[in-house]
Each structure stands twice: as C-alpha cells, then as structure tokens.
Amino acid sequence: MNPPVPAQPLTVAGSPGSDTSSPARPAPIGKPLAPAHAASAAPQPLLSVRDLVVRYGSTTAVDGVSFDIHAGETVGLVGPSGCGKSSTAAAILQLHRPHSGEVRFDDVDLTALSERQLRPIRPRLQPVFQDPYGSLSPRRRIQDQIAEPLRVHGRWSHPAGPRRVAELLDMTGLNPALGSRFPHELSGGQCQRAGIARALANTPQLLILDEPISALDASLRAGILNLLLDLQDSLGLSYLFISHDLTAVRHLSNRTLTMHDGRIDG
Amino acid sequence: MRTTAARAAALTAVLALTGLLPWLSGTDPALSLLRARSAEQEPTPEALAAIRTDLGLDTGPVALLGRWAAGLLHGDLGVSWVSGTEVLPAVLAGLRVSLTLMGAAAAVALLTGATLAAPAALRGRAGTGTAAAVLAALPEFLLALLLLISAGVWLGWLPTSGWTGPAHLVLPALALGIPAGALLGRLVAEALPAVLEERWVELWRGAGTSRRYVTTAALRRALPPLIPQFAMVAVGLTGGAVAVETVFAVPGLGRTVLGAAKSQDLPLLQGAVLALLMLGLLAGAVGAAVRRRLLGPALRDASLTLPTARPTPVPPAVPLALGAVLLATIGWGLLREPYAIHTTARLAAPSAAHPLGTDALGRDVLARLGHGAVPTIGTAAAVCLLACLIGLLLGFLPDTATGFADVTNALPPVVAGIVVAAVTGPGTGAAALAVTLTAWPPLASHAAALTQEVRASAFLTAQRAMGASPLWILSRHVLPAVAGPVARHAVLRLPGTALALASLGFLGLGAQPPTPEWGLLLNESADYAERAPVAALAPAAALALLAALAVTLAATTTRRRTTTSQRKALSLAR
Numbered sequence: 001m002n003p004p005v006p007a008q009p010l011t012v013a014g015s016p017g018s019d020t021s022s023p024a025r026p027a028p029i030g031k032p033l034a035p036a037h038a039a040s041a042a043p044q045p046l047l048s049v050r051d052l053v054v055r056y057g058s059t060t061a062v063d064g065v066s067f068d069i070h071a072g073e074t075v076g077l078v079g080p081s082g083c084g085k086s087s088t089a090a091a092i093l094q095l096h097r098p099h100s101g102e103v104r105f106d107d108v109d110l111t112a113l114s115e116r117q118l119r120p121i122r123p124r125l126q127p128v129f130q131d132p133y134g135s136l137s138p139r140r141r142i143q144d145q146i147a148e149p150l151r152v153h154g155r156w157s158h159p160a161g162p163r164r165v166a167e168l169l170d171m172t173g174l175n176p177a178l179g180s181r182f183p184h185e186l187s188g189g190q191c192q193r194a195g196i197a198r199a200l201a202n203t204p205q206l207l208i209l210d211e212p213i214s215a216l217d218a219s220l221r222a223g224i225l226n227l228l229l230d231l232q233d234s235l236g237l238s239y240l241f242i243s244h245d246l247t248a249v250r251h252l253s254n255r256t257l258t259m260h261d262g263r264i265d266g
Numbered sequence: 267m268r269t270t271a272a273r274a275a276a277l278t279a280v281l282a283l284t285g286l287l288p289w290l291s292g293t294d295p296a297l298s299l300l301r302a303r304s305a306e307q308e309p310t311p312e313a314l315a316a317i318r319t320d321l322g323l324d325t326g327p328v329a330l331l332g333r334w335a336a337g338l339l340h341g342d343l344g345v346s347w348v349s350g351t352e353v354l355p356a357v358l359a360g361l362r363v364s365l366t367l368m369g370a371a372a373a374v375a376l377l378t379g380a381t382l383a384a385p386a387a388l389r390g391r392a393g394t395g396t397a398a399a400v401l402a403a404l405p406e407f408l409l410a411l412l413l414l415i416s417a418g419v420w421l422g423w424l425p426t427s428g429w430t431g432p433a434h435l436v437l438p439a440l441a442l443g444i445p446a447g448a449l450l451g452r453l454v455a456e457a458l459p460a461v462l463e464e465r466w467v468e469l470w471r472g473a474g475t476s477r478r479y480v481t482t483a484a485l486r487r488a489l490p491p492l493i494p495q496f497a498m499v500a501v502g503l504t505g506g507a508v509a510v511e512t513v514f515a516v517p518g519l520g521r522t523v524l525g526a527a528k529s530q531d532l533p534l535l536q537g538a539v540l541a542l543l544m545l546g547l548l549a550g551a552v553g554a555a556v557r558r559r560l561l562g563p564a565l566r567d568a569s570l571t572l573p574t575a576r577p578t579p580v581p582p583a584v585p586l587a588l589g590a591v592l593l594a595t596i597g598w599g600l601l602r603e604p605y606a607i608h609t610t611a612r613l614a615a616p617s618a619a620h621p622l623g624t625d626a627l628g629r630d631v632l633a634r635l636g637h638g639a640v641p642t643i644g645t646a647a648a649v650c651l652l653a654c655l656i657g658l659l660l661g662f663l664p665d666t667a668t669g670f671a672d673v674t675n676a677l678p679p680v681v682a683g684i685v686v687a688a689v690t691g692p693g694t695g696a697a698a699l700a701v702t703l704t705a706w707p708p709l710a711s712h713a714a715a716l717t718q719e720v721r722a723s724a725f726l727t728a729q730r731a732m733g734a735s736p737l738w739i740l741s742r743h744v745l746p747a748v749a750g751p752v753a754r755h756a757v758l759r760l761p762g763t764a765l766a767l768a769s770l771g772f773l774g775l776g777a778q779p780p781t782p783e784w785g786l787l788l789n790e791s792a793d794y795a796e797r798a799p800v801a802a803l804a805p806a807a808a809l810a811l812l813a814a815l816a817v818t819l820a821a822t823t824t825r826r827r828t829t830t831s832q833r834k835a836l837s838l839a840r
Contacts, residue, residue, distance in 0.1 A: 093731050122733035134724040137743060149732040198728070 044107065046071045046238050047092070047125070047206055052101035054087045054262075061087035063262035064101070069206065074232065074239040076253030078246055084262040085242045089210045092240070093127055094118055105206070123149060123202030130211035132191035136183040142194045143169075143179035149201040168197040171234075173227055189220035193227065200231070206238045213248060225252060272669025277547075280673060283685065284539055285334040288532045289327045290689045296323065299347050299530070321347070334536070343540075344533035353537040356522065361541055363429060364511070364518035368503050370439035371446065375499070378447025379454065386455035387481050402448035403813040405765045406506035407772050408806055410441035410513040411788065415795045415802065427515035438514045442506050446499045453495055457488040490560045497553025498675060501546040505678025509769055524773060527684045535688055539681060546676030585818040592811050599636015604629065604782050613798040623801045626794055631801045634782035635808055641783040642771075645698050646764035653705035653763075654756035658749060660706065661713020668714075671707035679704045683770040694783070697776030701766045705759065712755050716748045761816035768809055784809055 045068035054062035062084040069075045077085050090096040092103050094110050103110045105125055110118065129135040136145055146165050150156045169176050172193040183191050192212065199207060209228070213221040225248060231237055243249050249256055258265045283290070296317040300309055318324045337344060343353035382398050417437060418426035425434050461467070461484045470480050508520035515521070523538035525531075598621075608628035616623045622631040660667035674682075683700035690696045720726060720743065729739050764784075770776035771785025779786065788805040795802040 095727055095730055119733040119735065122731060127728065127731050129724045129728065131724055135728050137725045139746060148729075148734075152729075152732055152734045152738060195728070198732075202732070 045069060045104075046073075046106060047240070048102070048104040049088075049092065050102040050104070052088065052091055052103065053099045054084065054091045054096065055099040056087075056096075060099075061262055062091060062098070065259075065262070065264050066101075067257055067264065069238050069240060071205065071238055072232070072236050073255075074241055074253045076249035076256035077240060077242045077259060078244060078249050078256060079259035081244060083259040085244075085259055086210055087262075088259070089127065089208045089240065089242055093125065093208055094122075095127075120153075123153060124204050125206040125208065126199035126202075126204040127208045127210060128192075128196055128199055128212045130215050132188045132195060132215060133183055135195045136191055136198075138183055141180055141182060142174075142186070146179070146194060146197045146201060149198060153202060155202070164201070168200055171200065171231070172197040173223075187220075188216050189223060192216060192220075192224055196224075196227065196231070200235070203235075204237070206240070209239055209241045209243075211243055212241075214243065214245065221248070228252065270669065272666045273672050274669075276670045276673035280543065280677070281335075281540075282331060284536050284543075285331045285338075286327055287536055287685070287688055288321065288323060289330050291530070291532065296321070338540075343537040346531050346534045348529055348531045348534070353533050356534060357519065357537040357541050360517065360519035360522040360538065363516060364504075364507050364520060367435065367438055367442065367507060367511070367516060367518055370435050371442035371503060371506075372500075374439050374443025375447035375450060378444055379450035382448060382451025383454040383458070386458040387485065398448050398452055399817040400810070400814045402445055402452050403762065403765075403817045404445050404810065405509070405769050405813070406441055406445055407509035407513060407769050407785075408788070408809050408813075409445060410438070410510045411792055412806060413437050413441050414513055415792070415799075419796055429516050429518075434514075434516070438510050438516055441513070442503060442510045445506070446503060449499055450496065453492050454485075454488060457492060458484060461488045486560075490557050493553045493557040493560070494550075497549045500549035500553070501676055502678055504542050504545050505680040508680045508684070509773060512773060523681070523684055524775075527688050528774065530688070532688065535684070539685055542681050543676060546678070546681075547673075550672060550676055580818045585815055588811055588815045588818065592808070592815065595632070595808070596636045596639040599632045599634070599639075602630055602633030602636065604633040604637040605780060606630070613794055613801065615798070616800050622804045623798055625791055625798070625801050631791075631804050634787055635784070635804055638782035638784045638787055638805070641694060641777050641781055642768055642785070643760070643764050645694055646701075646760050646767055649698050649702050649705060649763050649767070650756045650760050652702050653709055653759075654753055656702070656706040657709025657713050657756070658745075658752055660710040661717050661748065661752070667707075667710040671710060674704055674707050677704060679766040680769060680773065680775075683773070683775045687775045692775045692778060694777045694781070697767050697770040700770065700775075701763055705763055705766075708759070709752055709756055713748050713752045716751060717744060720744050720747045758816075758820050761812045761819065764812055765809060765816070768812075 047069040049068070050066050052062055052065040053060065065084075065088055067075065077088065079085055087096065091098040092110075094103070094113075098111055101111070105121065108121065110121070113121070136142070140148075143162075143165050146168050147156060147161060150161055150164065155161075165179065166176050169179055174190060174193050174197065178186060178190060178194075183194070186194065196207075196212075207228075212228070213224050216224065228239065229252065232239065239252070241249055241252050246256075296314040297309055299317055299321070300313060315324075323330070334344070341354065343357065345351065346353055346356065414426050414437065417423050424436050425431075426437065428434055464487075467480060467484065470483070504520070507518060508524055510516070511518040511520040512524055519538055519541055523535060523542065526535035526538060606629065608624065610628065611620070611624050612628045613626060614620055614624040614628070620630050620632065622635065625631055625634065660670070679701050682704050683697055686696045686700040686703070687693075690699075726739060726743060729743060767776060768783070768785030768788070771783040772789045774786075774789070777783035777786055779790070784805045788802070788809065791798070791802040791805065
C-alpha cells in the first residue's frame with residue numbers, strides 16, 4: 001500500500017540522510033526568514049494548541065489534544081483512520097469550530113475570533129488537502145485559482161498579480177504554460193502542486209498538510225515531499241504534516257505525534 | 267424536522283386557501299349566484315347584500331374560514347350554491363366514479379408498463395424506445411381526444427360519453443392509463459440494465475440461481491428508488507382525470523370540480539378540491555411507506571448506493587428535426603392572418619389557399635397554429651424562467667423546499683389551475699400562475715442536490731480557509747456551479763410546461779377566445795372532428811410534436827456530462 005519513500009532524494013543540501021524524529025534535519029540554506037533550529041531558537045511557539053476538544057453532535061472526535069509548533073518546524077501527526085487527525089486540522093484552521101480548548105496562532109487565540117475577525121489572519125495558516133482534484137474548482141483555470149487568494153484579500157493588481165502567479169507556478173515546479181489549463185487537464189501530482197501554489201499565494205507561515213500525498217501514485221509522492229522540503233528551506237515555513245504513512249512522516253518531520261481515539265499518545 | 271414544519275405549513279396554507287376561496291374570489295360570488303338562481307332578477311345592491319348575508323360572506327375572512335373548518339370537522343362540507351343540495355354526497359358520488367376509473371386506468375397502466383419493461387427484465391435490453399417515451403409524454407386530454415375521434419366517432423366501436431356500463435369505462439381508462447403505464451414501463455426499463463450489470467447478478471448466475479429468481483431480485487432492487495415517481499404518477503392520474511372525464515362526459519370528481527369552478531359553485535369546488543388533494547397526499551404517503559418498507563434502515567443511514575438509471579440515448583438529430591418541423595410550421599403560420607373570418611369557407615378542407623383548412627368560423631387553421639405558438643410556448647418560457655428562479659432560491663434552503671414540494675407535488679397543474687381560476691377568473695395569467703406553482707419543485711430539488719454537492723467539496727473548504735467571505739463563495743463558486751445546470755434543466759422542461767398550459771387552455775381555464783392558444787384551438791376544433799378532421803388534428807399534431815420534443819431533448823442532453831446527483835434529481839423531477 002505505502003511503498004517506502006526513497007530516502008536519497010529526500011535529503012537536502014547533502015546533509016547526512018537522517019530519518020529519525022530528532023530535530024537534526026538540515027537547516028534551510030541562506031534564508032534569513034526562518035530560525036536555524038526552530039525548537040531551540042524560538043521560545044514563543046508559532047502555533048500552540050491547548051486541550052483541544054472537537055465534537056460532531058454527540059461524538060467526540062478530538063478529546064483534549066495539546067501540542068506546539070515552532071517557526072520553521074515540521075510536526076508529524078500520525079494515527080489510524082478515524083483517530084481525529086483531520087478533525088484536529090479542521091479545528092486548527094477554524095473550519096470546524098472546536099468545542100473547547102485554545103488554538104493560539106502567533107499568540108492570538110483563534111477560537112475567540114469571529115468569522116469576520118478571522119478572515120485577515122486566515123492566509124497566514126493554509127491547508128493542503130488530500131484529494132488533489134477535489135480541492136480545485138473544476139470550472140476554473142489553474143492560474144485563476146492560484147490568483148484567487150490575492151483577489152479575495154484585495155491584493156490583485158497589474159502587472160504584479162500575474163507576475164506573482166507565474167512566480168508561484170515556478171516555485172511549485174509547474175510549467176507556466178499549465179496555468180491556462182483546467183484541473184481535469186492536469187495529473188494528480190500537478191493538481192497537488194497547484195493546490196500548494198494557491199496556499200502559498202499570500203505568504204503563509206504555517207501549512208496544515210492533511211494527507212497531502214495519500215491520494216497520489218507512489219511515483220509522485222517523493223516529488224511532492226521534496227517540493228515541501230524545498231519550500232520550507234526557501235520560505236521558512238512550518239508544517240503540521242498529517243498522514244497514516246509513518247515512513248513519510250518520519251522523513252519530513254522534526255517531531256512525530258501519534259494519535260489514538262482522539263488523544264495524543266505518550 | 268424543518269421539513270415536517272414546512273410540510274405542515276404548506277398543507278395549512280393550501281387548506282386555508284381552499285377555505286377562503288369564497289372570500290378570495292375575484293368575481294363577486296353573490297352576483298354569479300344571483301345569475302344562477304334567477305336569471306331575470308335585477309342585481310340590485312339590496313339583493314346582492316341579502317345573498318351575501320345568506321352565504322355568510324359579510325362576516326370577513328376569519329369567521330368564514332373558521333366556519334368552514336368547523337364544518338369540515340363534523341363532516342359537513344356545506345351546501346351547493348347552485349343546486350342547493352349537500353356537497354358531501356355529491357363529492358362522494360363523484361369520488362366513487364373517479365376511483366373506479368382510476369382503478370381501471372391503473373390496471374391499464376400496469377399492463378402497459380409490464381409490456382414495455384418486459385424486454386429489459388428478460389433480456390437486459392436498455393430502455394423502451396422513443397415511441398414509448400413519446401407516449402409517456404402525451405398529455406391525457408390529447409390521447410383522450412384522439413381515442414374519442416378514432417375509436418368512438420370514426421370506428422364507432424365504443425360509447426364516447428356517459429357512465430352507464432362497463433363499455434363506458436374502456437376509452438377513459440385507456441386514455442388515462444396508457445401515458446401513465448408508458449412512463450412506469452420506461453422508468454423500470456431504464457433502471458433495470460444497470461442493476462443487471464451489478465456484481466451480485468454475475469455471482470448468482472454463476473452459482474446456478476434460476477433466471478426467474480435473479481429477475482425478481484433485480485426488480486426488487488430497481489423498484490424502491492422509483493416508488494416516489496410511481497406516487498407522482500398516481501397524483502398525475504387525479505389531474506388527468508379532470509381532462510379525461512370532461513372529454514368523455516364521465517360524472518366523476520374531475521368533471522365535478524371543473525363544472526363547479528366554471529359555475530362558481532364554490533362550496534362544491536372546495537369539497538372536490540379537498541378530495542383530490544387528499545387523494546394526492548394519500549398516494550404520496552403510501553409511496554413513502556412502501557419505500558420505507560422495502561428499503562428499511564438502509565434508507566435512514568443513507569448507506570445504500572442506488573443504481574443509476576440509463577435513459578435510452580437519442581441522437582441529437584431527432585429533436586433537431588422535430589424542432590425544425592415545428593418552427594417551420596409556426597413561422598409559416600405567423601406570416602398569415604389568424605383572425606380574418608370567412609363565413610363562406612367554414613370548415614373547408616385543406617387547399618392551396620388554406621394549407622390546413624379552416625375552422626368553424628372560416629379562419630385559417632395554419633395561421634391560428636402559428637400565432638398560437640406565442641401564447642402557448644411564449645407563456646411556457648416565462649413560466650420556466652420564473653420556476654427556475656424560484657427553484658434556485660429555494661434550492662439553497664433544501665429542508666424548507668422539500669416540505670413545500672411534498673405538498674405541491676400532491677397538486678397536479680390542472681387542479682392548481684382550477685383553484686387559481688376560481689380566485690382570479692380564467693385567463694392566460696391564471697394558467698401561468700398555476701403551472702408555475704407546480705413547476706418549481708423539480709428544479710428546486712435539482713438545485714438543492716447540486717448545492718449540497720458543491721458545498722461538500724474540498725475546494726469550497728479551501729475558499730473558506732483562504733478567508734473568502736460567504737458572499738464571495740456564493741456568488742463566484744456556488745451560484746455558477748448550480749445556475750447553469752438548473753437553467754438547462756428548466757429549458758428541457760419547456761415543452762412539458764407548454765403541454766400543461768395547453769391542457770388548461772383545453773379545459774377553458776387558460777387563454778380565452780379568440781386567442782389561438784393550442785389547447786383552446788384543439789377544444790374548439792374537436793367538436794367538428796367529423797366534418798373537418800385536418801383542422802382538429804393540426805393542433806393535436808403540434809402538441810404531439812411538442813411532447814416528442816420534450817422527451818427526445820431530455821434524452822439527448824442527460825447523456826452529456828451529468829453527475830450522479832444531477833441524474834438523480836432529473837429522474838426525481840420527471
């Protein structure tokens with residue numbers, strides 16, 4: 001089901017291939033944006049989740065989860081299906097409002113904000129979804145979808161807007177010519193890259209990666225994982241990487257949390 | 267929960283509307299009653315006031331409704347304004363005749379349906395062919411008239427009017443049962459092939475299960491999703507009964523309700539409409555109960571994947587050709603003069619001067635047909651547009667829409683037309699209003715299904731996550747995804763809507779003379795079918811073409827690019 005992701009291409013800048021959960025992953029090269037080693041350099045976490053409880057009706061999907069993510073850090077979240085991983089993601093993004101608990105992002109409790117107050121903050125933490133085709137509108141061209149976050153926040157202008165879209169396509173390894181295509185004309189991997197480009201449009205600090213490679217062919221997975229590593233290096237992003245594929249999570253993450261029945265083990 | 271509340275609200279509204287008919291009625295009931303009782307008496311204000319006091323019309327709407335509702339609880343439907351007799355016995359007598367007719371029609375329908383579905387059940391062949399589909403789209407009044415002219419008048423095999431023996435039952439039952447049966451047969455024949463291709467059929471056959479057993483099981487699987495449509499067909503029978511009973515002069519509930527509407531005998535109208543509405547609601551409730559019985563908990567848990575129907579594909583050339591013939595005829599007729607009366611050339615046979623002959627006043631039939639397209643199809647276009655807008659609006663409130671739709675579904679256009687005509691008086695506007703009232707539910711359910719599908723998709727979640735406002739999401743993503751398919755669906759329903767309007771025109775509830783509206787045209791020329799068959803058959807042929815267009819258009823377009831939910835909504839809508 002989940003063939004091991006080749007370890008070699010995953011390591012960046014020739015650092016010794018390390019797939020442990022220690023924070024020994026190579027530091028981003030020459031990018032002042034991100035601290036060298038997140039966990040030690042930033043005492044103030046970028047995201048701080050405290051006693052998060054998520055309910056759907058009478059079902060409790062997440063039952064008192066707490067963890068931190070520091071700037072530039074990747075935290076892996078693994079566990080069997082139905083254990084509450086995606087519910088945690090939705091609650092952090094305030095797409096499904098948590099029942100109780102705190103979600104502090106850059107020292108602001110998102111759970112206390114109204115939908116309107118959240119809107120300006122939302123671009124700073126962005127999701128990447130599992131289904132590459134489903135997360136793009138089938139009716140719009142790729143370039144329009146990547147431009148949409150800019151338009152939503154009134155940041156679209158000529159010629160800066162199109163230039164930014166071209167830059168995002170390039171950053172995510174997509175040929176600029178693909179911009180004028182529709183999602184069904186692209187491969188799953190290309191759609192996933194477009195989804196990442198859209199998430200990056202408004203320069204987020206944190207990406208919530210909810211099973212970003214599970215729906216892809218084994219041959220494409222390594223490409224997406226490498227892209228995520230490159231982007232982290234160049235942009236200083238933090239990731240919450242959710243997957244049931246332990247190997248992939250270990251390759252990408254500084255720390256790994258394991259969930260079971262709505263709780264984090266250990 | 268909200269559905270139940272909406273259902274109760276809609277039902278209460280319809281009941282209140284029925285109870286308030288005497289007060290709502292646009293034409294003064296006192297005046298029409300005076301005319302009905304004594305033609306020679308002058309309509310002085312004193313005489314009218316006396317009648318109003320007599321009827322209790324002077325006490326205001328609340329008291330009127332209260333009295334009617336109280337009487338209803340005691341089984342008292344009031345006294346007919348025209349004949350002065352009790353309403354309840356008249357309604358029950360009509361109901362007995364109508365139920366007999368509907369029973370016979372149901373037998374005809376089952377027989378027709380079984381015949382049409384047999385090839386699909388036995389050999390797994392898809393669909394029933396275009397001819398059966400056209401038969402299903404043929405309005406009852408048209409088939410009734412064709413049967414009356416051919417079997418009754420020309421061949422003289424069967425009695426054409428009255429209700430004195432079993433022979434009188436044959437033609438009305440055929441006219442009412444054949445379209446319903448064709449629709450049922452077609453639905454089953456389209457649903458079966460998909461079922462027979464499912465894995466379990468292969469497995470059962472491989473295990474040596476008898477063919478009859480497999481076919482029975484396949485039917486058992488294909489039928490539950492069709493039950494709501496069966497119920498709709500049963501409701502359609504109550505509407506069809508009005509037209510068929512009128513054509514064959516059968517003293518049933520349908521003719522009673524139409525007669526009461528025309529003579530403004532409102533207590534009788536109230537009673538008869540109430541009985542028809544109850545019949546429709548009962549059909550819907552029985553359908554729902556049977557479906558629940560067949561599906562059980564699978565329905566509640568929404569865990570059952572249902573086979574998707576496979577309509578018989580029709581090459582696009584067919585509707586194109588039909589539309590071209592229709593348009594050419596209309597265009598030719600539009601160039602001619604529809605109102606010029608030639609008393610010397612009454613009921614003339616087709617000639618160079620009058621390609622389709624003349625009517626009873628010597629007017630050119632081709633010209634009237636062409637000019638009749640405007641009130642018939644033009645009004646239908648307006649109705650479709652309005653129904654599309656209502657459908658889109660209510661599609662965003664699926665729970666409420668379902669509750670209202672359940673009640674309007676129990677109300678065939680003809681019955682709605684009768685009620686509206688009783689309030690506003692017959693006319694094109696009244697007919698359009700009535701058809702609009704019954705045309706929006708399928709569009710709303712389609713819009714609701716699409717909205718649900720779009721709202722559940724991950725890309726809308728991405729929109730919310732990027733900080734887009736609800737208005738942005740609605741206007742740029744949800745509406746474009748829903749409006750296009752629903753508008754296309756509304757266009758597909760245009761010919762069917764035109765047929766509904768024509769049937770109201772045929773019954774005298776729609777456009778009034780001398781408008782050459784097609785239904786009215788058919789009604790006027792049918793009386794002279796023996797002397798001028800072409801003049802009678804020309805509007806019938808035009809309406810049949812419209813029916814064929816409705817069916818073939820739907821079959822060509824549903825094949826293209828439809829999602830499961832769309833197909834489900836489309837088939838529910840039929």
